[in-house]
Amino acid sequence: MKLMHETPTVFLVDPDPRFALVVDRIAAQMKINFKQFSTAEDFLAAYTSGTPGCIILEFRLLGISGIELQSRLATDPVGLPLIFATAAAELPFVVHVMQHGAISVLEKPVSELALWDAVQQAIARNQRVRRIDAKHSGVRKRLARLTQKERQVLELIVQGNANKTIARTLRLSIRTVETRRHHIFRKTGTQSVAELVRLVIQSESRDESS
Incomplete structure (x- = not known):
């Protein structure tokens, strides 16, 4: 795992350039990093397990969908919390992703305040999980x-x-x-x-x- 003091990153998996500007602005205000990917495939190719932060993503993506990406990341014990932001927030999709651990589902156009709160909550959850994992990693090393x-x-x-x-x-x-x-x-x-x-x-x- 990377160092606990490393600056978190907000990963946006969404090709929408206007929404990217909004997320980038919020990340800058929070003094955290921002990276955008147009597809889940591009994100997976660049992502390193253990990187601190959170993911904001669209349901409907070319190739791997947002839901499928959530499923793939679920196997990572310190995986990034997910925030879905979409203009197509159909109830079955919302229920599914929330049941599988998403922080929230935001409907576009997204309120910047709602997005800020969701990112803040996601970063806090990720830091908590990383702290627990670091603690247990030390314990496991002693027993090993x-x-x-x-x-x-x-x-x-x-x-x-x-x-x-x-x-x-x-x-x-x-x-x-x-x-x-x-x-x-x-x-x-x-x-x-x-x-x-x-x-x-x-x-x-x-x-x-x-």
Whole structure:
């Protein structure tokens, strides 16, 4: 992931030059970057996963549609929030994109105030997701240091098992369990079972409060 302080970019996927001027003006007022693409294909060719910002796009595009682009980006865990802006905001399309995570659907001609609010909300969401992902990435790296045998011991520790029980379950000597336990604490930077359990919970959760 790129650095958290990197300036966000508003990506406009829409060939409309007049609307591009509006979005560019708002981006300039917000002191963030602006890039326009006429097609989803052009955007996908240039986009790098993890880039901070948001996307404003039209439903109806030549080639890949706005809805299909939304579907493709859904697999990115830190993907950009989407704002749809269109003159053809038919109800079934609106319902579909909102159910799949769009920030909002704005009808052209778009109110600059509504667009400003939507972009602000999208940028805030993206920053929150990136912050959570960075936190969990650090946790996952600590756990990734463990060997497969240490992970087996870790799983049983987290379940609340004592060394004797772990040794019996894995058919190991107590001394071997104690050695692996020591390695687990050292590699994960934890000093107690409670800290270790908390670390594992954090690695499995996408909740910012964990």
